[in-house]
Amino acid sequence: MKKFKLNYLLIGIVTLLLAAALWPSIPWFGKADNRIAAIKARGELRVSTISTPLIYTQIDGKSYGLDYELAQHFADYLGVKLKITVRQNISQLFDDLDNDHADMLAAGLVYNSQRIKNYQTGPVYYSVSQQLVYRVGSYRPRTLESVNASQLTIAPGHVVLDDLRELKEKKYPDLSWTVDEKLGTSALLEQVISGKLSYTVADSVAVSLFQRVHPELAVALDVTDEQPVTWFTARDDDNTLSAAMLDFFNNINEDGTLARLEERYLGHGDDFDYVDTRTFLRAIDSVLPELQPLFEKYAGAIDWRLLAAIAYQESHWDPQATSPTGVRGLMMLTKNTAQSLGLSDRTDAEQSISGGARYLQDMMSKVPDSVPQDEKIWFALAAYNMGYAHMLDARALTAKTKGNPDSWADVKQRLPLLSRKPWYSKLTYGYARGHEAYAYVENIRKYEISLVGYLREKEKLAAKALQLAQSYPAVTTDELSRPGFGVLPFSAFATRDPFPRSPLLLPESLATTPAEKQR
Numbered sequence: 001m002k003k004f005k006l007n008y009l010l011i012g013i014v015t016l017l018l019a020a021a022l023w024p025s026i027p028w029f030g031k032a033d034n035r036i037a038a039i040k041a042r043g044e045l046r047v048s049t050i051s052t053p054l055i056y057t058q059i060d061g062k063s064y065g066l067d068y069e070l071a072q073h074f075a076d077y078l079g080v081k082l083k084i085t086v087r088q089n090i091s092q093l094f095d096d097l098d099n100d101h102a103d104m105l106a107a108g109l110v111y112n113s114q115r116i117k118n119y120q121t122g123p124v125y126y127s128v129s130q131q132l133v134y135r136v137g138s139y140r141p142r143t144l145e146s147v148n149a150s151q152l153t154i155a156p157g158h159v160v161l162d163d164l165r166e167l168k169e170k171k172y173p174d175l176s177w178t179v180d181e182k183l184g185t186s187a188l189l190e191q192v193i194s195g196k197l198s199y200t201v202a203d204s205v206a207v208s209l210f211q212r213v214h215p216e217l218a219v220a221l222d223v224t225d226e227q228p229v230t231w232f233t234a235r236d237d238d239n240t241l242s243a244a245m246l247d248f249f250n251n252i253n254e255d256g257t258l259a260r261l262e263e264r265y266l267g268h269g270d271d272f273d274y275v276d277t278r279t280f281l282r283a284i285d286s287v288l289p290e291l292q293p294l295f296e297k298y299a300g301a302i303d304w305r306l307l308a309a310i311a312y313q314e315s316h317w318d319p320q321a322t323s324p325t326g327v328r329g330l331m332m333l334t335k336n337t338a339q340s341l342g343l344s345d346r347t348d349a350e351q352s353i354s355g356g357a358r359y360l361q362d363m364m365s366k367v368p369d370s371v372p373q374d375e376k377i378w379f380a381l382a383a384y385n386m387g388y389a390h391m392l393d394a395r396a397l398t399a400k401t402k403g404n405p406d407s408w409a410d411v412k413q414r415l416p417l418l419s420r421k422p423w424y425s426k427l428t429y430g431y432a433r434g435h436e437a438y439a440y441v442e443n444i445r446k447y448e449i450s451l452v453g454y455l456r457e458k459e460k461l462a463a464k465a466l467q468l469a470q471s472y473p474a475v476t477t478d479e480l481s482r483p484g485f486g487v488l489p490f491s492a493f494a495t496r497d498p499f500p501r502s503p504l505l506l507p508e509s510l511a512t513t514p515a516e517k518q519r
Contacts, residue, residue: 034238034240035103035233035238035240035241036078036240036241036244037240039078039080039103039241040078040079040080042080043080043081044075044080044081044082044083045071045074045075045078045080045081045082045083045103045104046083046085046101046102046103046104047071047075047082047083047084047085047102047103047104047105047106048085048086048087048092048093048096048097048101048102048104048105048106048107049065049067049068049071049084049085049086049087049093049105049106049107050086050087050088050089050090050093050107050108050184050186051086051186052065052108052186052206052209053065053209053449053453054066054067054108054205054206054209054265054266055067055068055106055107055108056068056084056086056107059452059456063084065265066108066261066262066264066265066266067106067107067108068084068106069261070106070125070252070258070261071084071104071106073248073252073257074244074245074248077244077248077251078244085101085102088182088183088184089155089156089157089182089183089184089185090107090109090155090156090157090158090159090184090185091156091157091181092157093105093107093109093157094119094157094232097119097232097233097234098234100234103233103241104122104231104232104233104241105231105232105233106231108128108203108205108206108229109159109229109230109231109232110128110130110159110203110227110228110229110230111124111227111228111229111230112159112162112227113162114162115159115232118235119232119233119234119235120232120233120234120235120239120241120242121230121231121232121233122230122231122232122233122242122245122246122249123230123231123245123246123249124228124229124230125229125230125249125258125262126205126229126262126266127226127227127228127229128203128204128205128206128226128227128229129203129204129222129223129224129225129226129227130159130160130163130201130202130203130204130222130223130224130227131201131202131203131204131207131219131220131221131222131223132144132147132152132199132200132201132219132220132221132222132223133189133192133199133200133201133202133207133217133218133219133220134192134198134199134218134220135192135193135195135216135217135218136215136216136217136218136274137216138195138198139198140218140220141199141220141221142220142221143172143221144164144167144171144172144175144221144223145172145174145175146174147172147175147176147177147199148174148175148176148177149176149177149178150178150198151198151199152176152177152178152198152199152200152201153177153178153179153180153183153188153191153197153199153200154177154178154179154180154188154200154201155179155180155183155184155185155187155188155200156179156180156181158185158201159227160201160223160224161179163223163224164177164201164223167223185200185201185202185206186206188200188202189202189206189207189210189214189217190214192217193210193214193216193217199220201223204222205266207219208268208272209268209449209453211272211277212268212272212277212446212449212450212453213281213449213450213453213454213457215272215274215277215278215281218274231245233245256404256406256407259407259409260372260374260375260407260408260409262409263375263407263408263409264374267408267409267445268442268445268446268449277450280312280447280450280451281450281454283312283316283317284450284451284454284455287317288308288317291308291311291317291330291349291353292304292308294349294350294353294354295307295308295311295353298350298353298354298357298358299357300357300358300361301361301364302357302360302361302377303448305448305451305452305455306377306444306448307353307356307357307360308451309444309445309447309448309451310331310356310360310381310384310444311330311331311353311356312447313440313443313444313447314330314331314332314356315329315330315331315332317330318330319347319348319349319352320347328346328347329346329347329348329349329351329352330349330352330353330356331352331353331355331356331357331359332356333346333352333355333356333359337355337359338351338355341354341355341358341359342355343355359384360380360381360384363380363381363383363384363388364376364377364380366380366383366388367379367380367383368395368406370406371406371408372406375406375407375408378408378412378441378445379391379395379408379411381440381441381444382394382411382412382415382437382438382440382441385436385437385440385441386418386432386433386434386436386437387429387432389428389429390418390429390432390434390437391437392428392429393418393424393427393428393429393430393432394411394414394415394418394434395411396427396428397414397417397418397423397427398410398411398414401414412438412441412442414434415434415435415437415438416434416435416438417434418431418432418433418434418437419431419432419433419434419435
């Protein structure tokens with residue numbers, strides 16, 4: 001994934017100018033013949049989207065996703081309810097606009113010259129590149145020169161189709177591809193992973209998130225440079241909805257909401273490690289089942305999957321793990337911390353998880369209330385790793401350098417400075433391995449993404465297996481006793497794990513915990 005680049009000051013200036021230009025001519029509440037008035041009269045904002053972990057998904061009955069949350073905030077801004085319609089592919093999304101089945105599309109869609117001929121756009125909120133992907137172990141194309149229709153399949157309506165046509169015309173005359181009218185990009189990515197398809201194209205953020213669950217997916221090459229992502233609405237002479245979007249994005253840019261959402265969904269980093277991810281997924285299969293009940297029992301207000309990710313970062317789920325600094329156990333607690341928590345054996349899995357969870361919750365309770373509730377966990381984890389006092393120093397340094405000390409996105413960028421003398425010499429608590437705290441929190445976030453996504457994939461596979469089993473007619477005892485006609489017509493089958501697993505070899509010790517770690 002290429003790191004997105006946004007100039008928030010420039011966005012704010014442009015937004016204000018455009019909104020000011022459009023505002024005087026907009027009959028916001030007077031007439032009922034403009035888009036905003038129609039939305040308010042209906043009492044709902046109709047948004048069409050697609051289902052991906054980044055854009056829109058549901059976990060345990062609750063909705064998540066960057067586009068979903070932005071759309072929900074926009075509906076709140078308009079004072080109406082949000083109505084989400086999920087479509088299978090991009091072509092169906094634009095059909096909804098054409099047929100007036102949606103007021104807008106919020107689905108991680110890329111701005112390009114062809115789309116703006118027929119549709120209006122909203123402000124840009126991040127950027128992506130389009131990447132050709134393949135399965136690890138298969139042939140990796142270095143250019144598009146010899147890629148043909150039997151190898152490359154694209155989802156209908158995908159923005160890269162315009163780029164491929166241009167590349168074919170100007171550079172690669174033999175380039176060809178197939179458009180699958182039924183499948184969306186996520187389904188095509190799954191086909192590449194399973195080996196049914198050689199290549200497809202997806203945006204860099206989608207690829208990065210897919211790799212957290214399917215490390216077999218690899219990037220062959222970038223088909224495009226970075227492209228801006230935006231919302232789309234129908235094109236006509238009515239600019240009320242566009243003006244409302246401009247004002248809305250300006251508001252959430254100024255109050256920090258946009259930055260927090262981008263940090264939550266896009267701030268997981270772009271340094272994918274194939275071996276580490278594979279090892280982690282194997283551990284989910286082989287080690288986690290025994291520990292999961294303990295994580296669920298003691299997680300408290302913390303999601304148990306996040307607690308499990310923290311424990312994996314600490315010890316690779318090895319109850320006997322020991323660092324050179326003397327911290328031990330699944331949650332790598334110091335002897336003094338364990339005693340203060342009433343623990344008698346740090347290497348006992350239940351005691352370690354119980355104590356680590358309580359210690360972390362205590363850290364969260366100390367984080368200033370000015371920090372948004374959903375970001376307190378990251379500040380607490382930084383404190384858990386390098387000590388609470390050094391976390392306060394990081395906040396102070398952020399304020400001194402004109403950042404927002406209540407924003408994790410701002411504070412984490414200053415953490416590495418805590419190990420540089422020109423900076424730590426001016427701070428209250430001095431030197432700290434801030435770069436390790438930064439990596440610590442980022443790794444935990446990646447493990448959590450992998451864990452949540454992989455467990456969902458396993459649930460889907462189990463559901464499909466159950467559905468398949470239920471589709472066969474029941475066999476009576478009498479039928480079982482009848483002789484067959486030669487070879488049995490059916491052979492035993494089992495749900496196939498998407499990744500072949502091998503036994504996980506856990507390290508005897510973990511030697512990555514900072515010496516000054518205060519727990």
